[in-house]
Amino acid sequence: xxxxxxxxxxxxxxxxxxxxxxxxxxxxxxxxxxxxxxxxxxxxxxxxxxxxxxxxxxxxxxxxxxxxxxxxxxxxxxxxxxxxxxxxxxxxxxxxxxxxxxxxxxxxxxxxxxxxxxxxxxxxxxxxxxxxxxxxxxxxxxxxxxxxxxxxxxxxxxxxxxxxxxxxxxxxxxxxxxxxxxxxxxxxxxxxxxxxxxxxxxxxxxxxxxxxxxxxxxxxxxxxxxxxxxxxxxxxxxxxxxxxxxxxx
Numbered sequence: 499x500x501x502x503x504x505x506x507x508x509x510x511x512x513x514x515x516x517x518x519x520x521x522x523x524x525x526x527x528x529x530x531x532x533x534x535x536x537x538x539x540x541x542x543x544x545x546x547x548x549x550x551x552x553x554x555x556x557x558x559x560x561x562x563x564x565x566x567x568x569x570x571x572x573x574x575x576x577x578x579x580x581x582x583x584x585x586x587x588x589x590x591x592x593x594x595x596x597x598x599x600x601x602x603x604x605x606x607x608x609x610x611x612x613x614x615x616x617x618x619x620x621x622x623x624x625x626x627x628x629x630x631x632x633x634x635x636x637x638x639x640x641x642x643x644x645x646x647x648x649x650x651x652x653x654x655x656x657x658x659x660x661x662x663x664x665x666x667x668x669x670x671x672x673x674x675x676x677x678x679x680x681x682x683x684x685x686x687x688x689x690x691x692x693x694x695x696x697x698x699x700x701x702x703x704x705x706x707x708x709x710x711x712x713x714x715x716x717x718x719x720x721x722x723x724x725x726x727x728x729x730x731x732x733x734x735x736x737x738x739x740x741x742x743x744x745x746x747x
Contacts, residue, residue, distance in 0.1 A: 515568035519560040520545060526585040526597060532616045538562040539572075541597060541614070542580010555581040555603045573619045578603045579612060584639035586647050588667065593617050596624075596647060596667060601635040607654035609633040611665070628671045631663045638690035640699060642721055648692070648699060650719075651685040658707040660684040662719065679725040683712065689745030697721045700729075700747070703740035711739040 525543030529536060539561045545553035555578040560569050575597075583600025597612045609632065611624045637652025637659070645668040652659050660682045662675040688704025701717040714736040716729040 515566075517560075517571050518569040519558070519571075522556065524582050525580050526583045526600070528585055528587055528595070530587050530595065530616055536564040538564065539585070539595070539616075540580075541585055542575060542578060542583065542600070544581050554578075555601060555605065573621065575612065575614075575621050576623065577608075577610065579608070579610060581605065582635040582637075584637060584649070585614075586639050586641055587616075588641055588644065588647075596665070598639055598647070598649060598665065599631075599634050599637060599652065605635075607633040607635045607652075613667075624670055626665075626670050626672050628673070630672050631661065631674070632657075632659070634659060634686075636686040638688055638701075640690050640692045642692050642699065648690075648719075648721075650682065650690055650699075650701065651688055651704065653686040658684040658686055658705070658709075675724055677719065677724045677726045679727050680717075682719070682726055683715075683717065685712065687741040688712070689740070689743050691745040691747040692721075693747050700745065702737070702745060703743055705741050711741055714739060 519540060522543035522545045525540045527539040527541050529538050541559050542556055544555050557574040557578050559572040559575060561572060562569050579597055579600050581601040583597050585595050585597050587595045593616055595614045597614055599608055602608055609630050613622045613624055634652030634654050637649055639647050639649045642648045645666055647665045649663045662677060662682060664673045684707040685704040689702045691700045693700060698721060699719045704712055706712055716731060718727050718729050
């Protein structure tokens with residue numbers, strides 16, 4: 499699919515395309531540049547159907563070549579890591595993606611972290627040098643400087659987290675942020691974006707510890723002072739109470 503002056507193009511698969519992923523949801527991934535070519539990557543996900551009980555969390559991974567409009571199947575991940583995991587590509591690096599946490603085939607939260615090589619199509623299980631956050635899925639993650647990834651919220655069974663952690667990809671260390679100001683809300687399936695101009699992260703929506711949608715609050719975490727605040731929005735028009743949405747800066 500594509501766009502042309504606001505109109506959707508008709509998707510036509512070239513005859514040279516030999517594969518495409520089967521239907522799935524809750525995959526992770528992104529748009530990455532590999533050897534001069536843009537690809538959309540899709541890691542794992544769930545092919546299950548609540549209607550008939552078929553399918554499950556999968557290990558299969560694919561990428562879509564923007565130029566040829568073809569899907570290519572990639573190496574399977576070591577475990578079912580793609581269900582509600584996060585995939586973060588460091589903008590200063592064109593070779594690896596960090597896939598953090600997520601749920602396994604039983605939809606049980608995991609504490610595993612992987613490094614995926616875009617060039618070699620290989621997976622490496624990372625061994626942190628410090629205590630990692632508790633297992634979780636449906637969390638959010640974003641790059642906040644050249645080597646660091648911020649992880650917020652998520653859940654494991656009935657536990658919903660209101661914490662924030664920094665993963666340093668250079669030394670594989672985890673550090674829990676000691677935030678001040680307001681307490682971060684317990685949240686999962688929320689949106690998270692990093693604003694490098696102001697060195698803050700913006701947080702919106704998601705579900706709380708009662709598994710109810712948050713109101714239309716916009717939260718800010720200052721990455722310099724570590725102060726959490728709720729943003730006053732000078733508008734009567736607010737987005738609806740959202741969950742499982744996407745945010746980008």
